[in-house]
Amino acid sequence: GAVVSQHPSRVICKSGTSVKIECRSLDFQATTMFWYRQFPKKSLMLMATSNEGSKATYEQGVEKDKFLINHASLTLSTLTVTSAHPEDSSFYICSASPPGLEGNEQFFGPGTRLTVL
Amino acid sequence: QKEVEQNSGPLSVPEGAIASLNCTYSDRGSQSFFWYRQYSGKSPELIMSIYSNGDKEDGRFTAQLNKASQYVSLLIRDSQPSDSATYLCAVNGGTALIFGKGTTLSVSS
Numbered sequence: 001g002a003v004v005s006q007h008p009s010r011v012i013c014k015s016g017t018s019v020k021i022e023c024r025s026l027d028f029q030a031t032t033m034f035w036y037r038q039f040p041k042k043s044l045m046l047m048a049t050s051n052e053g054s055k056a057t058y059e060q061g062v063e064k065d066k067f068l069i070n071h072a073s074l075t076l077s078t079l080t081v082t083s084a085h086p087e088d089s090s091f092y093i094c095s096a097s098p099p100g101l102e103g104n105e106q107f108f109g110p111g112t113r114l115t116v117l
Numbered sequence: 118q119k120e121v122e123q124n125s126g127p128l129s130v131p132e133g134a135i136a137s138l139n140c141t142y143s144d145r146g147s148q149s150f151f152w153y154r155q156y157s158g159k160s161p162e163l164i165m166s167i168y169s170n171g172d173k174e175d176g177r178f179t180a181q182l183n184k185a186s187q188y189v190s191l192l193i194r195d196s197q198p199s200d201s202a203t204y205l206c207a208v209n210g211g212t213a214l215i216f217g218k219g220t221t222l223s224v225s226s
Contacts, residue, residue, distance in 0.1 A: 032212060034213055043216065043217075043218035043219060044161065044205065044216050044219075046213055046216075049212060049213055091158075091160075093160045093161075102149070102166075102168060103148065103149030103150075103151070103166055103168050103209055104149060104209050104212075104214070105149075105151060105163060105166055106151075106163070106207075106214055107163060108153075108160040108161050108162070108163075109160060110159070110160050111159070111160040
């Protein structure tokens with residue numbers, strides 16, 4: 001299967017700081033990547049679709065000025081949580097779909113656990 | 118709005134039994150269907166994909182699709198304690214997948 005990596009796997013930061021999370025497709029190029037958030041014991045929530053070379057598409061209710069997404073290359077998308085607050089503490093996961101697959105199967109990165117103090 | 122529905126569970130089965138996980142979806146035009154497994158604290162892992170009506174088998178896993186009834190299921194034969202996880206049903210909703218909320222499976226030894 002396709003490999004997607006994320007960095008860092010875990011981050012703890014102070015309230016008010018910004019945190020950048022990287023998502024990389026290691027063995028394929030991805031024009032589109034997806035960012036999800038998952039609170040403890042809750043379902044996966046799609047935050048935004050990251051598009052290489054153009055603006056991300058955000059889901060309803062997700063603040064685009066708070067969650068900055070940049071997809072600068074075909075293998076890298078970044079999510080920056082700006083001015084993080086404790087309520088932003090969550091598990092952030094990215095996914096991508098290798099081109100040419102029949103059904104747009106998505107492969108997930110290992111996730112980044114963010115804790116805002 | 119396109120929706121994917123799953124029973125949240127927990128579904129409890131004894132070791133060696135068959136676990137049956139079910140999912141319904143609202144968009145009749147959906148063509149691709151997936152089952153992901155998510156262990157606690159980990160990200161989802163793709164375990165099965167199915168595109169045509171009928172059954173698809175892979176080891177102990179069998180995915181079943183009935184487009185007329187808008188129904189997808191996952192059977193796990195000879196369930197093992199290591200199968201204990203949350204199983205997410207996903208349907209291709211265009212660019213992004215639409216996920217159900219997941220069914221928690223607990224296999225007791």
